[in-house]
Amino acid sequence: xxxxxxxxxxxxxxxxxxxxxxxxxxxxxxxxxxxxxxxxxxxxxxxxxxxxxxxxxxxxxxxxxxxxxxxxxxxxxxxxxxxxxxxxxxxxxxxxxxxxxxxxxxxxxxxxxxxxxxxxxxxxxxxxxxxxxxxxxxxxxxxxxxxxxxxxxxxxxxxxxxxxxxxxxxxxxxxxxxxxxxxxxxxxxxxxxxxxxxxxxxxxxxxxxxxxxxxxxxxxxxxxxxxxxxxxxxxxxxxxxxxxxxxxxxx
Amino acid sequence: xxxxxxxxxxxxxxxxxxxxxxxxxxxxxxxxxxxxxxxxxxxxxxxxxxxxxxxxxxxxxxxxxxxxx
Numbered sequence: 001x002x003x004x005x006x007x008x009x010x011x012x013x014x015x016x017x018x019x020x021x022x023x024x025x026x027x028x029x030x031x032x033x034x035x036x037x038x039x040x041x042x043x044x045x046x047x048x049x050x051x052x053x054x055x056x057x058x059x060x061x062x063x064x065x066x067x068x069x070x071x072x073x074x075x076x077x078x079x080x081x082x083x084x085x086x087x088x089x090x091x092x093x094x095x096x097x098x099x100x101x102x103x104x105x106x107x108x109x110x111x112x113x114x115x116x117x118x119x120x121x122x123x124x125x126x127x128x129x130x131x132x133x134x135x136x137x138x139x140x141x142x143x144x145x146x147x148x149x150x151x152x153x154x155x156x157x158x159x160x161x162x163x164x165x166x167x168x169x170x171x172x173x174x175x176x177x178x179x180x181x182x183x184x185x186x187x188x189x190x191x192x193x194x195x196x197x198x199x200x201x202x203x204x205x206x207x208x209x210x211x212x213x214x215x216x217x218x219x220x221x222x223x224x225x226x227x228x229x230x231x232x233x234x235x236x237x238x239x240x241x242x243x244x245x246x247x248x249x250x251x
Numbered sequence: 252x253x254x255x256x257x258x259x260x261x262x263x264x265x266x267x268x269x270x271x272x273x274x275x276x277x278x279x280x281x282x283x284x285x286x287x288x289x290x291x292x293x294x295x296x297x298x299x300x301x302x303x304x305x306x307x308x309x310x311x312x313x314x315x316x317x318x319x320x
Contacts, residue, residue: 079276080266083309087272087316096317138261145265203305206280207298210287215295224302231306239317 005218008225009156012197013163016146019190020139021171026102026181027135030109035117035128043129047136054144062152071153072209075202078149082198089192090232094239099188102181143167150198153205154218196232200224272312279304 032040062070091097113131117124143164151160174182204214204221214220267273283301290297 076277076280077266079280079305080273083272083276083305084266084268087269087309087313090313091316094313094317141262142265199305199309203298203302206283207301210284210297212287212297214298220298227302228306228309231310235310235313239314242317 009150010159010163012150013160014167016194017143017164017167020142022182024135024139025175026106028132031128031132034113039125039128040132043132047133051140071205074149074153075205078202086195089195092188093236102183106181196228199228275308
């Protein structure tokens with residue numbers, strides 16, 4: 001197995017999934033804390049079941065699509081997804097928009113759930129299970145997309161899935177150990193890195209999908225990632241300089 | 252219908268945040284696809300053009316959002 005080929009795929013799947021699973025875990029923890037673990041786990045299991053069905057249905061469909069069309073399709077989706085993440089990560093790093101805070105998210109989810117359960121006391125378990133189900137499905141769809149997108153164009157869905165499963169296992173282990181929202185996870189740094197990697201994969205697959213080939217073949221993904229990373233860091237620095245200059249002028 | 256519209260909205264939300272960013276990405280991929288036959292896709296030129304355009308689109312979108320704050 002060529003590790004320069006596999007490692008970027010596994011890393012992107014692991015890191016991207018880690019961010020999403022942390023967010024889902026926060027909501028499941030809120031449900032478990034407010035209403036108990038039974039509805040939280042029931043909702044989680046139902047969500048995982050739906051996601052598994054999605055993978056089982058969509059996975060074989062990919063093998064029916066001609067390779068270049070698949071690469072172009074996946075590449076465009078990766079660009080839309082990856083550049084969106086990278087844009088948000090740059091804006092957060094530069095202080096333009098606020099950082100995601102798992103503790104705040106947990107408090108908000110807890111308050112909303114308590115309010116909803118007070119209003120519909122008879123259906124409290126159902127509401128709790130649906131909240132957990134929704135969290136697993138919404139965050140999990142992103143995990144499924146990341147796994148399929150980074151793995152489908154080059155036949156590496158299994159290593160990408162293992163990367164995602166490792167992320168789920170790690171979040172579960174840490175979550176069970178600390179039993180509170182994983183607020184110390186450097187979410188924006190992870191999003192920054194994943195945004196860069198997904199954008200690099202997307203750019204790579206789009207050209208391959210158009211029938212082209214990159215100089216250096218798969219190694220070009222690393223070059224593209226370095227290029228996106230450099231541009232992103234310069235942009236963050238530029239915005240910070242502009243902001244401090246304008247704040248200095250106002251003072 | 253509500254559940255379906257929520258699902259569609261969430262699915263779109265995975266890929267579209269700033270609408271003009273998404274449109275610009277799609278348009279640029281279309282331009283490069285159109286030019287690929289003329290430039291040739293075998294070398295670095297089409298790839299370099301694709302990457303440079305995407306970087307410009309990203310930076311423009313970020314700076315526009317930063318200035319609108």
